Amino acid sequence: MQLDINANIMDINNTYADKNRSLLASKRILTLNIMGSPGAGKTTLLERLLAILQPKLQVAVIEGDLATARDADRIAALGADVIQINTDGACHLDAKMISLVLGGFDLEQLDLLIIENVGNLVCPAGFDLGEDLRLVVMSVAEGSDKPAKYPGAFLAADWLLLTKMDLLEYLDFDLEGALTDVKNIKPTIKIFPTFCSKKGVSGLDAVADALMELVCAKKEQ
Amino acid sequence: MQLDINANIMDINNTYADKNRSLLASKRILTLNIMGSPGAGKTTLLERLLAILQPKLQVAVIEGDLATARDADRIAALGADVIQINTDGACHLDAKMISLVLGGFDLEQLDLLIIENVGNLVCPAGFDLGEDLRLVVMSVAEGSDKPAKYPGAFLAADWLLLTKMDLLEYLDFDLEGALTDVKNIKPTIKIFPTFCSKKGVSGLDAVADALMELVCAKKEQ
Numbered sequence: 526m527q528l529d530i531n532a533n534i535m536d537i538n539n540t541y542a543d544k545n546r547s548l549l550a551s552k553r554i555l556t557l558n559i560m561g562s563p564g565a566g567k568t569t570l571l572e573r574l575l576a577i578l579q580p581k582l583q584v585a586v587i588e589g590d591l592a593t594a595r596d597a598d599r600i601a602a603l604g605a606d607v608i609q610i611n612t613d614g615a616c617h618l619d620a621k622m623i624s625l626v627l628g629g630f631d632l633e634q635l636d637l638l639i640i641e642n643v644g645n646l647v648c649p650a651g652f653d654l655g656e657d658l659r660l661v662v663m664s665v666a667e668g669s670d671k672p673a674k675y676p677g678a679f680l681a682a683d684w685l686l687l688t689k690m691d692l693l694e695y696l697d698f699d700l701e702g703a704l705t706d707v708k709n710i711k712p713t714i715k716i717f718p719t720f721c722s723k724k725g726v727s728g729l730d731a732v733a734d735a736l737m738e739l740v741c742a743k744k745e746q
Numbered sequence: 747m748q749l750d751i752n753a754n755i756m757d758i759n760n761t762y763a764d765k766n767r768s769l770l771a772s773k774r775i776l777t778l779n780i781m782g783s784p785g786a787g788k789t790t791l792l793e794r795l796l797a798i799l800q801p802k803l804q805v806a807v808i809e810g811d812l813a814t815a816r817d818a819d820r821i822a823a824l825g826a827d828v829i830q831i832n833t834d835g836a837c838h839l840d841a842k843m844i845s846l847v848l849g850g851f852d853l854e855q856l857d858l859l860i861i862e863n864v865g866n867l868v869c870p871a872g873f874d875l876g877e878d879l880r881l882v883v884m885s886v887a888e889g890s891d892k893p894a895k896y897p898g899a900f901l902a903a904d905w906l907l908l909t910k911m912d913l914l915e916y917l918d919f920d921l922e923g924a925l926t927d928v929k930n931i932k933p934t935i936k937i938f939p940t941f942c943s944k945k946g947v948s949g950l951d952a953v954a955d956a957l958m959e960l961v962c963a964k965k966e967q
């Protein structure tokens with residue numbers, strides 16, 4: 526007998542992901558799964574998006590981290606409804622974890638659920654959480670070779686948010702090469718260049734507008 | 747019956763790690779395992795260390811990546827003996843992978859073996875490869891909350907190399923807070939602040955000197 530552990534884990538995950546997707550669809554809630562390396566800028570992005578979207582939408586957040594509630598505290602400080610999942614060492618969120626916490630939100634009132642995955646450009650890409658849309662966040666400080674070296678995350682993503690674009694002038698970053706690699710991996714990916722730094726904020730309104738469109742489309746489904 | 751899959755995987759890994767460690771010790775080869783997020787600066791660090799150390803030592807490199815031989819090509823361009831391991835999606839190197847490629851080097855001639863792990867601040871920390879020393883590489887562009895949020899990697903490391911220190915002035919990075927968190931997690935960790943950028947190179951000689959000391963001590967064991 527040969528036990529295919531990976532296939533079994535994936536079957537279980539997909540069952541929970543389908544369950545999550547059905548529940549969230551029945552409540553017409555748009556759900557995002559945000560992936561990226563540690564320090565790509567996922568939580569900062571989330572803070573900025575909440576500042577733009579919260580006056581217009583009911584938004585809830587699930588924060589995935591190995592340890593600490595630092596990210597959840599940052600999000601809660603903005604008045605958002607947030608649940609922290611500490612994975613205690615596990616390198617990604619899975620659909621069962623999401624399923625276990627969904628009951629903690631008032632789903633009847635929600636328009637948008639944002640899930641910030643564990644900071645990891647590898648493992649989260651393999652796990653469907655039941656989301657409608659997957660974002661990969663990549664800081665230009667990570668270097669332009671990252672899409673080619675970590676293709677799974679870019680292949681799994683619908684949108685790429687390039688962050689810390691204001692640092693480009695201090696870095697050896699081949700923007701054209703990186704974008705060519707990304708498009709070769711996932712021709713349909715939508716790319717948003719952004720930054721949020723001491724110098725100001727750029728590109729976040731375009732992301733918020735694109736999300737608003739999808740939330741409205743979800744309501745009309 | 748309950749099958750503890752994780753324990754079983756770890757037992758197998760530790761068996762191979764012990765085998766690697768015995769073989770490398772019998773040849774008096776110092777072995778490093780370099781971990782860090784994608785884009786922390788592991789390969790750039792390696793290039794700079796090779797430039798300093800190669801005139802004095804016989805150095806070989808194992809490159810771990812999900813895909814591509816880009817890093818191995820960069821190292822081979824410096825004339826170093828390098829073997830690329832493509833993990834085909836797996837999020838870390840394990841001791842068996844190392845064991846399978848060690849025969850590809852002329853171990854009789856080697857002084858120093860450097861293993862660059864897959865870019866991931868989570869999974870590699872759990873896998874002993876048979877190394878003498880573990881380095882974690884963290885770019886200040888990743889943000890000062892990373893040690894607290896990813897404690898496993900810092901706990902597993904003997905040395906912390908802080909990279910891209912020349913970007914500090916453009917970032918909101920709490921250096922004192924980050925170092926306090928690191929010291930709380932691993933009081934004995936040795937910290938090297940560095941950068942290699944358009945602005946020049948800083949801090950790499952100290953790292954090379956510390957490595958030279960360990961290589962010499964290994965020869966005398």
